[in-house]
Amino acid sequence: MAGPGWAPPRLDGFILTERLGSGTYATVYKAYRKRDTREVVAIKCVSKRSLNQASVENLLTEIEILKTIRHPHIVELKDFQWDSDHIYLIMEFCAGGDLSRFIRMRRILPEKVARVFLQQLACALKFLHDHNISHLDLKPKNILLSAPENPQLKLAEALFGRPPFASRSFAELEEKIRSDRAVELPSRPPLSPECRDLLGQLLERDPGKRISFERFFAHPFVDMEHVPGPESLCKGTNLVVEAVKKDQEGDASAALSLYCKALEYFVPALHYETDARRKEAIRAKVGQYISRAEELKALVTSSNKNLLQQGNPARELLKEMAKDKPRLCTALEMASAAIAKEEEGKDDGDTLELYQQSLGELLLLLAAEPAGRRRELLHTEIQTLMARAEYLKDQIKMREAQSMGKEALAESVRSACTLQ
Known part of the structure; x- marks a missing residue:
């Protein structure tokens, strides 16, 4: 709020109240319509005196674009007016403030x-x-949240609470941006491999090497396929039909995989659905699918114990034959460390990353290895490690899907209790 003597502009049909923020050319106020439902809006007041010809053209372009686009995650321009002193953009009010404040x-x-x-x-x-359309000024300050609780984002590094090139001066900022040193991610919070990979590709200094729009939208961490939407329920239902069929055929592994894939759609469907009765029906189904997935997981885990024991004698022989190859020894030790972590019950993303690092190195070494007994053993070891890594990856995905399902169930039950 401003100090004594401050007063917002007057605009026909609206009561302007508190100031929400201000910039070089405009100030934004919270406002109410005087009639009908007393709708709450945000009004961006642009002083005509602050505008040169280029600024006027930019503002008209902004108005033209916002008037023609409608999207649930883009702030809606409801109308615009003007008088002798100001141009007023009447916009959707976002009670959650901006993402910068949220972080x-x-x-x-x-x-x-x-x-x-x-x-x-x-x-x-x-x-x-x-x-x-390009935004050209994408930052947390320019991204709003619909409400303080369960906010929807309205058109941004949020994980660490600070930008990657945070600096105390422009000179320091320029030095960091121009530097060829890799951007180091903080140790907290711990990141999944997919998140770490995306951040690395987004923070690539060379624009030619930086991730493209197409690859960004297709990235597994962004996971556009599972964004809540009207088709989520249908996709999940189709997968359950396949899961039931595999279950009846006695293929527990395939059935479990399909149930978990279905949960990845049912969870967004729960978030998307607003009708209380339909939401309750989805919730009941999700509970059934989680129960059956847990039963199948016990069967699959038991039958895969043999896989976890494969390859031990050949692995020891390969280690003996690799003593003159330090690089091969290191890669095999890395693989052994991954196996040990997994057999200790540490079947998590860190163990999977260890498998993937060792496999990346072993595949390079295999390509350079001449024909012979060592190459045969190395080829067999890589196949075994790949099978274990794929099995571990499936286990992690299944656990995440079940966890997401349980969290969504708990959240929807809490919401239902709150509404009653």
């Missing part, structure tokens, strides 16, 4: 929260990209 208040966001925001932002960017 400041929480300091660090959990990865799953950042991922939801990123998906919503990606939906908005995809919409703009498809309409040949």
Whole structure:
């Protein structure tokens, strides 16, 4: 709020109240319509005196674009007016403030929260990209949230609470941007491999090597396929039909995989559905599918114990034959460390990353290895490690899907209790 003597501009049909923020050319106020439902809006007041010819053209372009686009994750321009002193943009009010404030208040966001925001932002960017529109000023300050609780993002690094090139001066900022040193990600919070990979590709200094729009939208961390939408329920239902069929045929592994894939659609369907009765029906189905997935997981885990024991004698022989190859020894030790972590019950992303690192090195060494007994053993070891890594990857995905399903169930039950 401003000090004594401050007063907002007057605008016919509206009561302007508190100031929400201000910039070089404009001030934004919270306002109410005087009649009908007393709708709450945000009014951006642009002083005509602050505008030169280029600024006027930019503002008219902004109005033209906003008047023609409608998207759930882009702030809606409802109308615009003007008088002798100001141009007024009457916009959708977002009670949650901006993303910059949201991050400041929480300091660090959990990865799953950042991922939801990123998906919503990606939906908005995809919409703009498809309409040949560039935002050109994408930052947390310019991204609003619909409400303080369960916010929807309205068209941004959120995980760590600070930007990657945070600096105390422009000279320091320029030095960091021009440097060829790799951007180091903070150690907290811990990141999934998919999140770490996306951040690395987004923070690539060379624009030619930086991730493209097309690859960004297709990236597994962005996961546009599972954004809540009207088709989520149908996709999940189709997968359950396949899962039931495989279950009846006695193929527990395939059935489990399909149930977990279905949950990845049913969870967004729960978030998307607003009708209480339909939401309750989805919730009941999700509970059934989670129960059956847990039964199948026990069967699959038991039958895969043999896989975890494969390759031990050959592995020891290969280690003996690799003593004159330090690089091969190191890669095999890395693989052994991954196996040990997995057999200790540490079947997590860190163990999977260890498998993937060892496999990357072993595949390079295989390409350079001459024909012979060592090459045969190395080839067999790589196949075994790949099978274990794929099995571990499936286990992690299944666990995540079941966890998401349980969290969504708990959240929807809490919501239902709150409404009653």
